[in-house]
Amino acid sequence: MTVAWTEMTDEQLIHELQEGRREALDVIVDRYSRQLNSFIYRIVGDAATAEDLLQETFIRLWTNRHSYREIAKFSTWLYTVAGNLAKSELRRTRIRHFFSLSSGGERSVDGEDERTFELPDENADPEGDFERRNIRKRVNEEIRKLPVLFREVIILRDIQELSYEEIGSILKIPLGTVKSRVNRARQRLQQKLQDLR
Amino acid sequence: MITCERFEKDFESWRSGKLTPEDETLIRQHARECPHCQAFNQAAFRLRELTLSLPQREPSAAFKYRLSARLNDLALQPVKPLRAGGRLLPRWAALGAGVASGLALGLVLVLSTGPENQSTPGLSIGTGQLASNEEMLIKDVDTSDVGNDSVKIPERSYDLETHSQVVSGRK
Numbered sequence: 001m002t003v004a005w006t007e008m009t010d011e012q013l014i015h016e017l018q019e020g021r022r023e024a025l026d027v028i029v030d031r032y033s034r035q036l037n038s039f040i041y042r043i044v045g046d047a048a049t050a051e052d053l054l055q056e057t058f059i060r061l062w063t064n065r066h067s068y069r070e071i072a073k074f075s076t077w078l079y080t081v082a083g084n085l086a087k088s089e090l091r092r093t094r095i096r097h098f099f100s101l102s103s104g105g106e107r108s109v110d111g112e113d114e115r116t117f118e119l120p121d122e123n124a125d126p127e128g129d130f131e132r133r134n135i136r137k138r139v140n141e142e143i144r145k146l147p148v149l150f151r152e153v154i155i156l157r158d159i160q161e162l163s164y165e166e167i168g169s170i171l172k173i174p175l176g177t178v179k180s181r182v183n184r185a186r187q188r189l190q191q192k193l194q195d196l197r
Numbered sequence: 198m199i200t201c202e203r204f205e206k207d208f209e210s211w212r213s214g215k216l217t218p219e220d221e222t223l224i225r226q227h228a229r230e231c232p233h234c235q236a237f238n239q240a241a242f243r244l245r246e247l248t249l250s251l252p253q254r255e256p257s258a259a260f261k262y263r264l265s266a267r268l269n270d271l272a273l274q275p276v277k278p279l280r281a282g283g284r285l286l287p288r289w290a291a292l293g294a295g296v297a298s299g300l301a302l303g304l305v306l307v308l309s310t311g312p313e314n315q316s317t318p319g320l321s322i323g324t325g326q327l328a329s330n331e332e333m334l335i336k337d338v339d340t341s342d343v344g345n346d347s348v349k350i351p352e353r354s355y356d357l358e359t360h361s362q363v364v365s366g367r368k
Contacts, residue, residue, distance in 0.1 A: 022268070029261065038253045051256050055264050062268060132250070139247045158248040179209070190240045193247060 006030075010074040017065045029058055032075065035160055036082050042155045043086035044093070045144050053089060057082045072169050079162075079170045083152060090148060135196060142192045150185035157182050199223050204234045208241065 003012070005027045016024035036057060041050035060081055068077060143151060156167045157178075167178045199207075204227050210216050211224045228238045 029264065033256050034253045037256045041254050051260055054256055055267065058264055059267060136251055139251060158245065159251055186244055190244050193244065196247065
C-alpha cells in the first residue's frame with residue numbers, strides 16, 4: 001500500500017526527512033507554517049520578523065533532523081524551536097531599544113497590518129467587518145501587552161488550542177504552572193477587554 | 198450542590214469536555230444559580246469568542262520560495278571535515294596524522310607482543326574496536342550533484358508494508 005506524501009503522519013514524514021528527502025520538508029512546511037507563523041507573530045509583534053523566524057525554524061528542522069527522537073510529538077518540537085527563536089528575538093529587541101537613542105517603541109500588533117493575508121469576501125458587510133477588525137485589533141494589542149510568560153501560554157492554549165500537556169512540553173514547565181499561568185493570563189485579558197462585551 | 202471554588206476548579210475541565218455527565222450537570226446547575234459564577238462563566242465565554250476570532254496568519258506568498266533558496270544555499274556549501282577544537286585540517290594533515298598514529302600503534306603492539314600478551318587488545322576506543330587507519334581518515338562528502346538542476350527527481354511515495362520508497366515513473 002502506497003501513501004501519498006500529504007497523507008503521511010508526522011512520524012512518517014520525519015523518518016523521510018531523516019533520510020534526506022526534501023519532499024517531506026515541503027509537506028511539513030505546508031502543514032505547519034500557518035500555525036507557527038501565527039504563534040511567532042503574536043509573540044514578536046512584527047510580520048516580517050515572524051516570517052524570518054519561521055524560516056529559521058524550518059532551516060533548523062532540516063539541519064537538525066537527525067537529532068529528533070520520538071520522545072515527544074513532532075509538533076511539540078517545532079513549537080519549542082519556534083518559541084525559543086521568538087523569545088530570543090524579543091530579548092534582542094529589548095536590548096536594542098534600551099540602547100537606541102531614537103527609540104520609537106515596539107511596533108504594535110494590530111489587525112490592520114498590511115501584511116494580513118486574508119482573502120476579501122465579496123459578500124462582506126463593511127461596517128460589521130470594520131467593527132470586527134477593531135475588536136481583533138484590541139484583542140491582539142492586549143495580548144501583546146501581556147508579560148511574555150502569560151502571552152505565550154494564552155496564545156498556545158486559547159488561539160492555537162494546544163493541550164495543557166503539550167504546552168508543558170513545549171515550554172518545559174509543569175502542568176500546574178501551565179494552568180496557573182493560563183488562568184492568570186485570562187483574568188488579565190478579561191479585565192482589559194471587559195468593555196468589549 | 199457545589200461551591201464556587203469547585204466551580205472555578207472544574208471550569209476548565211468542563212470547557213474541555215472532560216467532566217463526567219454527573220459533574221457536568223452539577224457545574225451547569227451552579228452556573229445558572231450563582232450570580233458570581235454566572236458572571237465568571239460569561240466573561241470566560243466572551244474571552245473565548247474573542248480569542249477564537251483571531252485569524253491564523255499565513256506567511257507571505259514568497260515565503261516558500263525564500264525558504265527553498267536558503268535550503269539550496271545550505272546544500273551547496275561544501276561539507277568540511279571537523280576535528281576537535283572545531284578548526285579545519287587540510288586533508289594531507291589528517292592523512293599524515295592517521296598514518297603516524299597507525300605507526301605508533303603498531304610499534305606499541307610489536308613491543309608488547311609476547312606469548313602472554315597476544316590476547317591483549319591494546320588500545321580500545323569507545324566500543325572497544327581498534328580504529329583502522331582508514332576509519333581515522335575523515336572523508337569528504339561528495340556534493341558535486343547538489344543543486345544540479347539537470348538531476349531528475351522521480352516521483353516517490355511510501356510503501357507502508359515494506360517501509361520503503363516506491364518510485365513511480367516520471368520522465
